[in-house]
Amino acid sequence: MFLQNLLQTGAEALGVALDATQLRQFALYARRLYAENPHLNLTAVPPEMAVVRHFLDSLTIIRAWTPFAGARVLDVGTGAGFPGLPLRIAFPEIRLTLLDSRHAPFLFLRPLCEELGVTDVEFIHARAEEAARYPSCREGFDMATARAVAHLWALAEWTLPFVRTGGYAVWMKRPAQRIEIEQAQEQILRLGGAEPDVVETVVPHSDIVNLLLRSVKVASTSVRYPRATARVLREAKKFKVPTEDA
Numbered sequence: 001m002f003l004q005n006l007l008q009t010g011a012e013a014l015g016v017a018l019d020a021t022q023l024r025q026f027a028l029y030a031r032r033l034y035a036e037n038p039h040l041n042l043t044a045v046p047p048e049m050a051v052v053r054h055f056l057d058s059l060t061i062i063r064a065w066t067p068f069a070g071a072r073v074l075d076v077g078t079g080a081g082f083p084g085l086p087l088r089i090a091f092p093e094i095r096l097t098l099l100d101s102r103h104a105p106f107l108f109l110r111p112l113c114e115e116l117g118v119t120d121v122e123f124i125h126a127r128a129e130e131a132a133r134y135p136s137c138r139e140g141f142d143m144a145t146a147r148a149v150a151h152l153w154a155l156a157e158w159t160l161p162f163v164r165t166g167g168y169a170v171w172m173k174r175p176a177q178r179i180e181i182e183q184a185q186e187q188i189l190r191l192g193g194a195e196p197d198v199v200e201t202v203v204p205h206s207d208i209v210n211l212l213l214r215s216v217k218v219a220s221t222s223v224r225y226p227r228a229t230a231r232v233l234r235e236a237k238k239f240k241v242p243t244e245d246a
Contacts, residue, residue: 003048003051004023004026004027006051006052006205007023007026007051007055007056008023009204009205010051010052010055010056010059010203010204010205011056011059011090011204013204014056014059014060014062014063014204015062016059016062016090018090022089022090025089025116025117025118026051026055026086026089028112028115028116029055029081029085029086029089029112029116030047030050030051030055032108032112032115033050033054033080033108034047034050036107036108040104040105040107040108041104042079042080042104042105042108043079043080051205052203052204052205052206052208053203053206053208054080054082054086055086056203056204056205056206057082057083057147057172057203057208057210058082058083058084058085058086058087058147059083059086059087059090060172060201060203060210060212061083061087061145061170061172061212062087062091063199063201063212064168064170064197064199064212064213064214065143065145065168065170065214067087067091067093067094068093068094068142069093069094070093070094070095071093071094071095071142071143072094072095072097072140072141072142072143073087073088073094073095073096073097073141073142073143073144073145074097074099074137074141074143074144074145074159074162075087075096075097075098075099075144075145075146076099076128076144076145076146076148076155076158076159076162077099077100077101077128077146077147077148077150077158078098078099078100078105078109079100079105080105080108080109081098081105081108081109081112082147083145083147083172084096084097084098084145085098085109085112085113085118085121088118088121089116089118092118095120095122096118096120096121096122097121097122097123097124097137097141098121098122098123098124099124099126099128099131100124100125101125101126101127101128101229102125103125106123106125109121109123110123124137127229128157128158128159128161128162128226128229129158129226129227129228129229131162132158132161132162132225132226137162138161138162139161139162139163139164139165139217139220139221140162140164141162141163141164141167142163142164142167142168143163143167143168143169143170144159144160144162144163144167144168144169144170145159145169145170145171145172146158146159146171146172147172150233150236151180151183151184151236151239152171152173152177152180152181152183152184152187152188152213153180153183153184153187153232153235153236153239154232154233154235154236155171155184156169156171156184156187156188156191156193156215157187157191157225157226157227157232158226158232159171160188160191160192160193160215160217160221160225161191161221161225161226163193163217164217165192165217165218165219165220166216166217167216167217168214168215168216168217169193169214169215169217170212170213170214170215171196171212171213171215172210172211172212172213173210173211173212173213174209174210174211175200175209175211177211178198178211180239181196181198181213183239188215190222190225191221191222191225192217192218192219192220192221192222193215193216193217193218194215194216194217194218195215196213196214196215197213197214197215198211198212198213198214199211199212199213199214200212
């Protein structure tokens, strides 16, 4: 059963007012997610936790970045659409692009967006190292985000090349991963980002704490970046830090 009141009050706690249409969209999102999950392996979160662990968790990003009309937003490694699609449902004025290197997420997301009536979402099936060199994508976004288990060293290289100067990258982490900020700082500066601010927020109706790492883009990214995924991951492996489930 979709916990509509939980979503509505949780969103209100974040300063987001959802109308009846948006609540129906979220309910449909949840139904389709768990209907397709056995076939596409979209989430390990049980249905009763979806509102908190997926929808409200995604919406916490507004504590670090304020959506505005016409803003181009990129969700890198989107998977089942988190955090980008919940953000787009709550703020229909943004222009959303979902990027993933795997085909399976788009088998779910394309028909879902059509059914939701969210028909202006752009889908890019490619690796970040490829898509960041598309003229329409290179330094073309107001905000790029990622909710992923990869180390911040890798996430920075997969997001900052997409962000325009003056725009933001916002990375979603957990408290046990705070050490990644120091470990990846050199990499972030090299890619044109500023030292990240840390916005700590609790996901409503839970004891889950999100660290939202926000870096403003202060300089253009060198054409050398992003590099091959295998190389970036290999470099990131030098950091051995504790992790928490997303």
